[in-house]
Amino acid sequence: MIGRFAPSPTGPLHFGSLLAALASYCEAKSQGGRWLVRMEDIDKPREMAGTADHILHTLEAFGFEWDGAVVYQSQRTPLYQEALGQLKAKSLIYNCDCSRKEIADSAQQGIDGLVYPGTCRHKTAIKSPHASRLIVDSNPISFQDAIQGQIQQNLAHSVGDFVLKRADGLCAYQLAVVVDDLEQGISHIVRGADLLDSTPRQIYLQQLLGHPTLQYAHIPVASNAAREKLSKQTLAPAIDAAQASTLLTHALNFLGQQAPKDLTSHSANDILQWAKQHWAINKVARQRSIVLS
Numbered sequence: 623m624i625g626r627f628a629p630s631p632t633g634p635l636h637f638g639s640l641l642a643a644l645a646s647y648c649e650a651k652s653q654g655g656r657w658l659v660r661m662e663d664i665d666k667p668r669e670m671a672g673t674a675d676h677i678l679h680t681l682e683a684f685g686f687e688w689d690g691a692v693v694y695q696s697q698r699t700p701l702y703q704e705a706l707g708q709l710k711a712k713s714l715i716y717n718c719d720c721s722r723k724e725i726a727d728s729a730q731q732g733i734d735g736l737v738y739p740g741t742c743r744h745k746t747a748i749k750s751p752h753a754s755r756l757i758v759d760s761n762p763i764s765f766q767d768a769i770q771g772q773i774q775q776n777l778a779h780s781v782g783d784f785v786l787k788r789a790d791g792l793c794a795y796q797l798a799v800v801v802d803d804l805e806q807g808i809s810h811i812v813r814g815a816d817l818l819d820s821t822p823r824q825i826y827l828q829q830l831l832g833h834p835t836l837q838y839a840h841i842p843v844a845s846n847a848a849r850e851k852l853s854k855q856t857l858a859p860a861i862d863a864a865q866a867s868t869l870l871t872h873a874l875n876f877l878g879q880q881a882p883k884d885l886t887s888h889s890a891n892d893i894l895q896w897a898k899q900h901w902a903i904n905k906v907a908r909q910r911s912i913v914l915s
């Protein structure tokens with residue numbers, strides 16, 4: 623069993639990231655598994671200098687210990703290119719020079735933005751710069767999420783052919799995640815439910831690259847009083863290492879783990895020990911988001 627935590631270094635860790643780190647850590651460590659940390663720094667223009675190191679120091683201050691060396695997506699472009707080449711060889715990739723406006727003018731709203739209508743599938747002359755899209759089909763993708771239950775999605779209806787390589791030349795998130803999870807031997811993915819709608823795209827990519835579907839568990843995301851997900855965009859405050867014990871206990875309770883009242887008076891390391899020993903994923907609420915109290 624191998625789990626992972628994969629933050630993007632676009633800002634310091636906030637309570638929402640702590641939930642994902644804690645849940646993925648407990649799920650792996652409670653079963654004697656390995657827990658890896660991967661820095662999703664593929665989008666260099668969005669990155670804040672020094673943030674990756676800050677995130678790692680914060681994880682340490684909260685008592686987390688990861689197995690093996692931290693992997694940086696920015697150093698793995700050849701792996702993503704190789705996967706793209708495999709899909710091209712199967713004639714599953716085509717170039718797309720549509721502008722945002724062209725797509726907006728002809729597309730329907732889908733599960734995660736607009737459903738790309740396939741405009742460029744049969745175009746013969748494509749301008750540069752252009753993106754590369756993956757052809758999807760209409761066979762439903764379904765999987766059993768350990769927290770959210772049975773999930774099914776039809777990619778053709780809900781997403782459309784999606785981008786694997788962006789017009790700016792960067793590998794898209796969906797491809798990088800799938801390639802890394804496979805290459806790192808990840809077996810169990812525990813992350814926020816905001817990524818639930820991406821999972822069928824990732825399962826589809828796994829299938830095309832000849833790999834089995836991984837085990838998934840999507841925890842509820844923490845939202846603020848305005849019901850916005852805590853994130854860098856909604857200005858979620860950075861977690862403070864001086865508050866590690868309080869925040870870890872709060873996070874355990876958010877995840878339904880019923881931490882004893884005196885747990886906050888213990889060190890972060892002791893709290894993680896307790897968490898590993900008592901972790902029960904079936905206690906996590908089957909909700910996509912929970913408003914923080």
Ligand SMILES: [Zn+2]
Nearest residue numbers: 718719720742
């Ligand atoms: Zn196009």
